Amino acid sequence: MLKDKSKREFLKISSLAAVASLFPWISILAQNNKTKSPSDKVKLAIIGVGSRGYGLMANIKYMIENDSANVEIAAVCDNYQPHYERAIKDCGNPKVKAFYDYRNLLEMQEIDGVIIATPLYEHAHIAINSMKAGKQVFCEKSMARTLDDVKAMYDTHIDTGKILQIGHQRLFDPKYLEAIQRIKKGEIGIIGQIRAYWHRNSDWRRKLPNGRPDLEKKINWRLYRDFSAGLLTELGSHQIQVANWVMGKTPKSVMGTGSIRYWKDGREIYDNVSTIFSYNDGTQFIWDSMTSNRKYGLQEQIMGDLGTMELETNKVFMESPPAAPGIRELINDIEHFVFDNIPIGGATWVPETAIKYKGEFISEKWEMDETKLQLEAFVEYIREGKAPEILTREGYNASIWTLLAEQAIDIGKKLELPEKYQI
Amino acid sequence: MHDIVISKERIKIELKKIMIFFVVAFILNIYSIIKYNTKWIEIFTQLHWVMILTGVLYVFSLIILGIKLLVQFFRK
Numbered sequence: 001m002l003k004d005k006s007k008r009e010f011l012k013i014s015s016l017a018a019v020a021s022l023f024p025w026i027s028i029l030a031q032n033n034k035t036k037s038p039s040d041k042v043k044l045a046i047i048g049v050g051s052r053g054y055g056l057m058a059n060i061k062y063m064i065e066n067d068s069a070n071v072e073i074a075a076v077c078d079n080y081q082p083h084y085e086r087a088i089k090d091c092g093n094p095k096v097k098a099f100y101d102y103r104n105l106l107e108m109q110e111i112d113g114v115i116i117a118t119p120l121y122e123h124a125h126i127a128i129n130s131m132k133a134g135k136q137v138f139c140e141k142s143m144a145r146t147l148d149d150v151k152a153m154y155d156t157h158i159d160t161g162k163i164l165q166i167g168h169q170r171l172f173d174p175k176y177l178e179a180i181q182r183i184k185k186g187e188i189g190i191i192g193q194i195r196a197y198w199h200r201n202s203d204w205r206r207k208l209p210n211g212r213p214d215l216e217k218k219i220n221w222r223l224y225r226d227f228s229a230g231l232l233t234e235l236g237s238h239q240i241q242v243a244n245w246v247m248g249k250t251p252k253s254v255m256g257t258g259s260i261r262y263w264k265d266g267r268e269i270y271d272n273v274s275t276i277f278s279y280n281d282g283t284q285f286i287w288d289s290m291t292s293n294r295k296y297g298l299q300e301q302i303m304g305d306l307g308t309m310e311l312e313t314n315k316v317f318m319e320s321p322p323a324a325p326g327i328r329e330l331i332n333d334i335e336h337f338v339f340d341n342i343p344i345g346g347a348t349w350v351p352e353t354a355i356k357y358k359g360e361f362i363s364e365k366w367e368m369d370e371t372k373l374q375l376e377a378f379v380e381y382i383r384e385g386k387a388p389e390i391l392t393r394e395g396y397n398a399s400i401w402t403l404l405a406e407q408a409i410d411i412g413k414k415l416e417l418p419e420k421y422q423i
Numbered sequence: 424m425h426d427i428v429i430s431k432e433r434i435k436i437e438l439k440k441i442m443i444f445f446v447v448a449f450i451l452n453i454y455s456i457i458k459y460n461t462k463w464i465e466i467f468t469q470l471h472w473v474m475i476l477t478g479v480l481y482v483f484s485l486i487i488l489g490i491k492l493l494v495q496f497f498r499k
């Protein structure tokens with residue numbers, strides 16, 4: 001039996017699953033087929049238990065403790081001793097098998113699925129070898145460091161028929177699901193522009209262990225171009241996925257610019273990036289990211305002729321907001337009449353500043369964690385032996401366009417997707 | 424110090440004033456529903472604003488009364 005909280009979540013999910021044609025990957029979560037039989041236990045391995053991998057492991061432990069999935073962490077793997085030891089200690093399974101080399105882990109016949117949370121440049125070979133070894137794969141975003149590696153991962157998924165789910169958790173976020181459903185119904189009208197940004201004010205560095213400068217690239221891999229495309233792959237890929245999801249298609253072209261403006265500390269990746277993705281219907285997706293100011297934080301703004309949705313903060317703003325009650329309008333008018341200054345000189349026009357209107361919430365507040373939901377779904381897909389293909393395609397397209405944006409910035413040209421990467 | 428005694432008469436006058444201000448605020452609500460073409464249900468749903476307005480009008484009346492008394496005091 002499901003526990004109370006899971007039951008509530010299940011009912012809410014069911015309401016979303018009612019629109020299964022829009023979100024075929026969600027319906028599995030609404031099926032009450034969560035069996036407890038030991039023979040049906042899904043055995044997972046986590047490869048790369050650093051910051052994200054450790055978080056995913058905690059999510060799986062939570063699922064086990066709350067009976068929301070019949071699953072076991074059967075093996076962990078990390079080639080960095082402190083993380084390797086921490087995973088053995090904290091995984092919640094005293095019989096867990098631990099490895100430094102993932103190839104040894106893949107020899108374990110009983111493993112059904114692997115979760116890959118290694119650095120970006122270590123995704124492709126691990127995912128490909130895992131699928132070839134007959135394992136179902138959940139791999140963190142972005143897919144890989146190069147376009148060819150992304151394509152090779154996708155091709156292996158097709159050839160082996162193994163699941164390749166990419167960790168874009170917004171696809172499982174109830175507030176995104178509701179927003180997308182309402183956008184598809186036309187609630188905010190014709191979309192002309194999508195704007196997304198991810199701004200932080202930090203050096204994005206992780207502290208090295210005392211006396212170990214040799215670990216710089218191992219620990220701060222995000223800052224070096226051989227290992228990562230920086231803000232694009234680490235942050236932008238999520239938002240590019242959202243833009244493609246909203247549009248229901250991939251862009252036609254991308255152009256952009258990038259610089260190391262602030263953190264001149266030996267890093268190789270840009271700390272300041274701006275890009276424009278154009279879709280064939282004329283919609284523009286403008287994405288930027290910086291690491292020396294955080295006033296505007298993180299947001300995806302979907303702008304239609306009838307309204308705007310701000311997905312990260314769960315808000316919708318209609319172009320013609322619902323009228324305020326009459327008496328409030330009267331009081332406002334009286335206030336303006338009494339207190340507004342009579343302009344003497346100055347500008348003869350009113351600047352077109354943003355409309356001051358606080359908007360409405362898109363969906364009620366959900367208690368659910370989208371990262372947990374995507375892992376629960378992965379477990380159920382393993383049980384079924386397949387996952388909806390659209391999930392892999394969402395990950396693929398986000399990764400490909402992220403890397404293409406990097407190329408466009410590097411060569412200073414507007415780029416279209418080469419035919420060999422089209423799927 | 425003397426006790427301040429509020430006569431029955433005074434209380435009646437103040438209650439009457441509050442009633443009148445309530446009616447004025449109520450009429451203002453109806454006026455704004457017509458002027459701004461909003462929903463008639465606001466006669467009930469915006470009663471809290473009518474109360475606030477009643478309070479504001481009453482406070483105004485007290486201020487005016489206070490000013491009047493001050494002027495009379497200095498003229499003496």
Ligand SMILES: NC(=O)c1ccc[n+]([C@@H]2O[C@H](COP(=O)([O-])OP(=O)(O)OC[C@H]3O[C@@H](n4cnc5c(N)ncnc54)[C@H](O)[C@@H]3O)[C@@H](O)[C@H]2O)c1
Pocket residue numbers: 047048049050051052053077078079080083100101102117118119120122140141142167168169218219233234
């Ligand atoms: N979906 C999200 O919101 C989200 C959030 C954070 C990170 N991520 C992704 O998760 C991945 C990992 O990021 P992180 O922040 O945890 O990095 P991290 O550096 O903290 O962790 C990576 C771990 O992988 C280990 N590792 C490296 N190569 C390995 C190999 N060949 N075999 C086994 N272990 C290996 C490292 O020792 C380290 O412990 C990245 O792809 C990142 O983009 C996703």
